[in-house]
Amino acid sequence: xxxxxxxxxxxxxxxxxxxxxxxxxxxxxxxxxxxxxxxxxxxxxxxxxxxxxxxxxxxxxxxxxxxxxxxxxxxxxxxxxxxxxxxxxxxxxxxxxxxxxxxxxxxxxxxxxxxxxxxxxxxxxxxxxxxxxxxxxxxxxxxxxxxxxxxxxxxxxxxxxxxxxxxxxxxxxxxxxxxxxxxxxxxxxxxxxxxxxxxxxxxxxxxxxxxxxxxxxxxxxxxxxxxxxxxxxxxxxxxxxxxxxxxxxxxxxxxxxxxxxxxxxxxxx
Ligand SMILES: [Zn+2]
Numbered sequence: 652x653x654x655x656x657x658x659x660x661x662x663x664x665x666x667x668x669x670x671x672x673x674x675x676x677x678x679x680x681x682x683x684x685x686x687x688x689x690x691x692x693x694x695x696x697x698x699x700x701x702x703x704x705x706x707x708x709x710x711x712x713x714x715x716x717x718x719x720x721x722x723x724x725x726x727x728x729x730x731x732x733x734x735x736x737x738x739x740x741x742x743x744x745x746x747x748x749x750x751x752x753x754x755x756x757x758x759x760x761x762x763x764x765x766x767x768x769x770x771x772x773x774x775x776x777x778x779x780x781x782x783x784x785x786x787x788x789x790x791x792x793x794x795x796x797x798x799x800x801x802x803x804x805x806x807x808x809x810x811x812x813x814x815x816x817x818x819x820x821x822x823x824x825x826x827x828x829x830x831x832x833x834x835x836x837x838x839x840x841x842x843x844x845x846x847x848x849x850x851x852x853x854x855x856x857x858x859x860x861x862x863x864x865x866x867x868x869x870x871x872x873x874x875x876x877x878x879x880x881x882x883x884x885x886x887x888x889x890x891x892x893x894x895x896x897x898x899x900x901x902x903x904x905x906x907x908x909x910x911x912x913x914x915x916x917x918x919x920x
Contacts, residue, residue, distance in 0.1 A: 653714035658727060659684065660767060661706050662750045666692065674702060674721065676710070677750050677767060681760030686712055686719040698724065705730040705743060705771050728768075732775030742782040743774055744913040746789060752909050753797060762796045773875035781882045783892035783917070788870040788878045790899045790914075795871055799906040802841030803868050806833070811844050835859040837901050856901075863894050893918055 662683075663675035672691040676684040691698040701708060701724050711723035734740050746767060754763055770789035777785055794800065804813045816833075833844045837857050842864075859867075866888070870878060882888050896918035903911055 654711060654722065655714065656709065656711050657684070658707065658709050660750075660764065660771075661702055661704055661708065662747050664702065664704060672699065672702065673718065675747075675751060677754050677764055679764050681754060681763040682758055683751070683754035683756050684712070684719060685756070686710075686721045687715075688721045688724075701726045703729065703731075703734070704747070705733045707768065730771050730775060733771045735775075736779075738779040738782065739774060741913070741917060742786050743771070745786050745911065745917065746770060746774075748911055748913045749790060749793065752911075753793070753907075763793065766793055766796070769875055773879060777879055777882075780889055780892075781879060783896050784866075784870070784878055784882045784888065785875065786917075787866070787895045787899050788873070788875065790903070791867060791870045794902065794907070797907070799840075799902070800871065801835075801867055801902065803835075803864065804842070806842055806844035806847055807836075807840045808843055808847035811846075813842065813844075816844050835861075835864045837898070837905050840906065859898055860894065862891055863898055866891060866895055867898065893920070 658679040659676040661674055662677050665673045665675075667673045667687065670690050670693045672688040674686050674688055676686060678684050688698060688702060690696060691702060702721075706726060707728040707730065709725045709727055710721050712719045713722050732739075733743055750763070750767060754760065766789070770785060773785045773788075774782065791801075805811070806813075806816070813833075831845045831848075833842055834848045834853060835841060835858065836843050836848075836853050837859060839853075839857075843853075869881060873881065896914060900911055900914045900918050903909060903914070
C-alpha cells in the first residue's frame, strides 16, 4: 500500500468542492507536499480543526497520482499563538509564501522545517511591533542556508576583507586617496570596498544604510530568543522595521528572482 507517515507543518489551506480541503504542507524532511483532506469541512468533524494553518501534525497519507490524500492526522503543536490576530497572521503569511516558493516537491532540505517551526514559535511569543524583526530574521537565515547569504565582511567584487582593507588604508594613507567605508549593495550581493565601489554608478535604491546592515548581520547570526531580546533592548529599532522588510523584499527579488507579494505589502505599511 502506498501510504506513508510524516510530521509536517500546515502552510496553506484551500477549499475544494463542498467539504474538502487542499493542504500545502512542509514535511519534516523539508519537502513540500500537497494533499487533499477529504470531508475535512463537513459539519461535526474535528479533522479541519487539527489542520489549521501553522499547526504541526503527524499525518498519514496515501500516495495519489497527482495529489496525495491525508487519511489520518494527529496534532503535535497547534501553534495557536502564531495566528492570534490579524497582525500575526499578516506576518505569518510571509512565512507561508516563502515556504511555498522555496520548498520543492521531492527535494529534501534538512534546515527548512526546524527553522520554520522555530520562527513560528517566535511569532507566537512576540507582540506585533517585534514581528518585522522575527520575519526578517527568518528570511535572512533561510536565504543564507539556501546559498544567498549577504556578504558583510568581504568585498563581493575583489574579495578583500573589511579588516585587511582598514589595515591597508592605514598603511598607504599618505600615498593613495581612498576615502570612505565602501557601500553595501543589494545587486552586488553585499559590501563593496571603496576601491571597487569607485567603478560605475550604484543606484541609490540599491544601497543599504549602515543601521540596516548591522541588523541584517545580527539577524543572520542570532537565534530567535536572542533576536527578541535584542529588539526589546533597542529603543529605536522600531523605526527600521519598514526598511528592513524592504531590504528582504529587494534581496529576494534580486537573488532568488521571485517577488514576495506579502512582503512588499508589509514593507509599505
Ligand atoms: Zn573590492
